[in-house]
Amino acid sequence: MKILVTGGCGYIGSHTCVQLINQGYEPIVIDNLCNSKEIVLDRIKEITGKKPKFYQGDIRDKALLNKIFKENTIDSVIHFAGLKAVGESVSKPLEYYDNNVYGSLSLFEAMRDANVKKIIFSSSATVYGTQPIVPYVETMETGEPTQPYGRSKLFIEKILQDLNIAENGWSITLLRYFNPVGAHPSGLMGEDPQGIPNNLMPYMTQVAIGQRESLAVFGDDYETIDGTCVRDYIHVMDLADGHLAALKYNQDHEGSHIFNLGSGKGNSVLEVISAFEDVFGKKLAWHYAPRRAGDLSAYWANADKAKKLLHWETKLSLHDMVKDSWNWQSQNPKGFI
Ligand code: NAD
Ligand code: WQD
Numbered sequence: 001m002k003i004l005v006t007g008g009c010g011y012i013g014s015h016t017c018v019q020l021i022n023q024g025y026e027p028i029v030i031d032n033l034c035n036s037k038e039i040v041l042d043r044i045k046e047i048t049g050k051k052p053k054f055y056q057g058d059i060r061d062k063a064l065l066n067k068i069f070k071e072n073t074i075d076s077v078i079h080f081a082g083l084k085a086v087g088e089s090v091s092k093p094l095e096y097y098d099n100n101v102y103g104s105l106s107l108f109e110a111m112r113d114a115n116v117k118k119i120i121f122s123s124s125a126t127v128y129g130t131q132p133i134v135p136y137v138e139t140m141e142t143g144e145p146t147q148p149y150g151r152s153k154l155f156i157e158k159i160l161q162d163l164n165i166a167e168n169g170w171s172i173t174l175l176r177y178f179n180p181v182g183a184h185p186s187g188l189m190g191e192d193p194q195g196i197p198n199n200l201m202p203y204m205t206q207v208a209i210g211q212r213e214s215l216a217v218f219g220d221d222y223e224t225i226d227g228t229c230v231r232d233y234i235h236v237m238d239l240a241d242g243h244l245a246a247l248k249y250n251q252d253h254e255g256s257h258i259f260n261l262g263s264g265k266g267n268s269v270l271e272v273i274s275a276f277e278d279v280f281g282k283k284l285a286w287h288y289a290p291r292r293a294g295d296l297s298a299y300w301a302n303a304d305k306a307k308k309l310l311h312w313e314t315k316l317s318l319h320d321m322v323k324d325s326w327n328w329q330s331q332n333p334k335g336f337i
Contacts, residue, residue: 002026003247004074004116006059006107007081008052009036011191012122012180014044015240016078018189021048023244028072030065031081032058035194037336043188059103062110069114076118076171076250077111078243079104082152085198086126086294089149100152101159108163118171120246123157125178125232125262126150130296134266135232137302138176138258146294157258164256173250178232178262178301180239182321183328190328191236192335200272201233201321205329208280216289217269222297228269232262232300235316235324245312262301263314276322 003020007013008029014036017027021044029041029052038054045051053072057064059081068074082100083089089096104121111117127150128136129143145151160172181201183190196212197203206212220227242261249257267275277284307313 001075002028002072004068004072004077005029005052006077006079007031009033009038009040010080011036012177012236012239013078013080014040014189015184015236016080016243017044017052018047018184019237019240019244021050021052025247027052028055028068028074029053030055030057030059030068032056035083037192039336040189043336046188047184047186059107060099062106065107065110066113069110069116074114074116076120076247077107077116078120078247079107080122082122084149086147086149087198089152090147093148096148096152100149101155104156104159108159112167117169118250119160120173120175120243120250121156121160123174123176124150124153125176125260125299125301127154127157127176128299134299135264135302136176136260136299138260138305161256169254170256171250171254172256173246174256174258175242175246176258176260177239178234178260180236181233181325182235182237182316183324184237185324185327187327187331190325190332200269201325202329204273204276204284205325207285208276208326209329209333211333213285215273215284215286217273217286218289218295219291220288224268224298226268226270229295230266230268230298230300232264232266233272233318233321234261234263234314235321237324238263238314238316242306242310242312245306245310249310259306259310260301260303261306262303264301264303266298266300267318272318272322275318276326279319279323279326
């Protein structure tokens with residue numbers, strides 16, 4: 001069965017391609033490589049024995065999408081393609097809305113034209129906004145994301161829900177990821193941020209490899225167990241498996257569905273550092289810094305719905321996450337080259 005994977009060269013998309021192939025699916029990738037490298041497709045082949053068919057291009061290119069749907073009998077789409085840097089979205093709102101929202105519209109139109117009406121969409125816990133009620137559960141109203149990136153995710157969710165109301169025959173699954181980290185256990189694939197990493201795990205592993213001096217821990221006075229922020233970290237392999245579970249569910253469930261993909265528990269920044277030091281075998285250089293604007297104190301997922309309906313739950317621990325992140329970083333000090 002052929003699955004169109006938009007953004008399939010990226011961090012989560014590439015790991016999902018591996019699991020798709022492992023379960024007998026045929027991923028077909030479209031990616032404009034704005035935040036990834038084509039070599040990842042060779043790594044997928046090294047791991048699975050199969051290289052996904054690849055179209056280098058942009059989801060805003062409707063003609064290309066039409067061509068892809070014409071040339072391949074696509075069953076479902078997994079839609080990862082998008083820009084994801086929260087801070088950058090504040091300074092480049094038009095670019096973010098154009099890429100994420102207009103790009104998604106272009107994709108949905110091409111799907112409708114091709115009569116492909118099954119889609120899994122990469123949403124984010126950011127759509128819960130700044131609500132202080134934790135854990136986040138799918139029955140909660142969405143909140144007000146405080147930045148264009150988060151709003152773009154919320155808009156796309158709403159567009160898909162409106163489409164489902166307007167037209168019969170769509171199967172739409174919105175997956176709200178919490179904090180994806182980790183890497184393929186082989187060390188052949190992982191997160192490869194361009195420039196200075198925005199996120200905790202890649203920053204930490206770059207400090208450990210000697211590329212950055214010290215990790216700034218943003219804030220020490222949150223109302224949490226140790227004063228640092230708490231997040232629900234999820235191993236990217238568990239997350240990839242979540243997509244497989246969602247794909248199966250989406251096959252025979254018309255309508256629109258929402259699932260949190262998280263572990264259901266939170267860890268503080270200091271707990272992540274401590275887990276990392278256990279694997280690293282040394283102390284990590286870190287220091288306290290002021291709070292980062294926009295950070296919420298603590299949130300994690302209620303992951304019951306995915307467990308009940310998708311028969312999916314996370315299997316890998318925080319130890320596995322830091323071990324595999326470090327394995328990837330230490331084997332590929334400069335990422336994909
Ligand atoms: P990523 O940047 O590694 O992957 C996204 C891929 O999409 C990249 O390969 C990029 O080149 C491609 N792309 C971007 N715009 C495109 C366009 N217009 N046309 C074609 N290709 C395009 O990001 P990721 O971490 O793998 O995230 C995948 C999806 O999951 C994104 O939509 C992101 O917003 C969402 N998400 C990510 C996280 C996270 O923390 N990583 C959390 C929640 C949601
Ligand atoms: C995790 C914790 C920081 C870096 C982001 C997006 C969210 C979603 C997932 C896409 C926080 C602390 C971080 C550092 C630190 N993405 N930290 N020093 O902000 O929880 O979530 O990625 O949808 O929308 O906002 O992830 O990894 O940046 O931060 O102390 O150098 O680590 O304060 O508590 P975040 P993160």
